[in-house]
Amino acid sequence: MVTGAGAGIGRAVALAYARQGATVTVADIDDAAGGRTVAQIEAAGGAADYVHANVSSSADCDALVAAVVARHGRLDIACNNAGVAPPTTPLAEVTDEQWRRVTAVDLDGVFFCARAEIRAMAAAGGGVIINIASTLGQVAFPGLTPYTAAKHGVVGITKQIALEYAAAGIRAIAVGPAFIRTGLENGIDPAARAHLDELHPIGRMGEPEEVGDLVALLSGPATTFVNGAYLPVDGGYLTR
Numbered sequence: 001m002v003t004g005a006g007a008g009i010g011r012a013v014a015l016a017y018a019r020q021g022a023t024v025t026v027a028d029i030d031d032a033a034g035g036r037t038v039a040q041i042e043a044a045g046g047a048a049d050y051v052h053a054n055v056s057s058s059a060d061c062d063a064l065v066a067a068v069v070a071r072h073g074r075l076d077i078a079c080n081n082a083g084v085a086p087p088t089t090p091l092a093e094v095t096d097e098q099w100r101r102v103t104a105v106d107l108d109g110v111f112f113c114a115r116a117e118i119r120a121m122a123a124a125g126g127g128v129i130i131n132i133a134s135t136l137g138q139v140a141f142p143g144l145t146p147y148t149a150a151k152h153g154v155v156g157i158t159k160q161i162a163l164e165y166a167a168a169g170i171r172a173i174a175v176g177p178a179f180i181r182t183g184l185e186n187g188i189d190p191a192a193r194a195h196l197d198e199l200h201p202i203g204r205m206g207e208p209e210e211v212g213d214l215v216a217l218l219s220g221p222a223t224t225f226v227n228g229a230y231l232p233v234d235g236g237y238l239t240r
């Protein structure tokens, strides 16, 4: 299952999983977008279904995982991807509402989903959890305090899962994209967007598929000894 799979990175992850032969449950709050991802997977010969789930609701996350288990018997792989970015605002100007909106999705959402996923996976003998963090799970960026705090928290949750549930056959990995060309980077001040390419030593922002393909690889049998890691997919962003 992939949360926030109606667009951007989540859609690319869902498509990559389907190409590897997985039956994919697409979850989103945007039913039309989720439906489009399912249609894309089916058009390519894959298998997918859709569940409406707002990850900032623990009840929705529990119901999402329950739906996967009810429909497919078990949950093998989960990618907790759904996220939102705030408008750039200096820390002292961040409103309570901005803080809560971002942390509710980007931090609470990962915790609520992971908790439900672990319960289902542990009961079935194990699984893989990929949490989509960010470069801002490792470093800061001007004006993005709620996001940076949430993404550092996602890296922490990932380590906790790895430590506490390895014995249950569950491994967890945080994936850290730098700036990726999706809808979300539009929230960044347009004047700053021209400089975003230059932040990456590779000379450009990333494409969603470059994250999706990595997530699919990390979810499979090639990486069974990787657990609790933060994996950058950032064109070298964190080298400076």
Ligand SMILES: NC(=O)c1ccc[n+]([C@@H]2O[C@H](COP(=O)([O-])OP(=O)(O)OC[C@H]3O[C@@H](n4cnc5c(N)ncnc54)[C@H](O)[C@@H]3O)[C@@H](O)[C@H]2O)c1
Residues within 6 Å of the ligand: 003, 004, 005, 006, 007, 008, 009, 010, 027, 028, 029, 030, 033, 053, 054, 055, 056, 081, 082, 083, 084, 085, 105, 106, 109, 132, 133, 134, 135, 176, 177, 178, 179, 180, 181, 182, 183, 184, 185
């Ligand atoms: N785009 C980037 O530059 C970038 C960089 C680093 C990390 N990320 C992370 O990657 C993830 C995906 O980002 P994206 O750029 O693909 O975003 P996007 O805006 O392109 O797509 C996000 C999807 O999540 C869904 N969504 C939003 N809130 C939701 C909620 N509460 N519950 C369920 N679904 C919800 C949206 O409807 C949408 O389909 C996020 O966690 C983001 O923080 C993005």
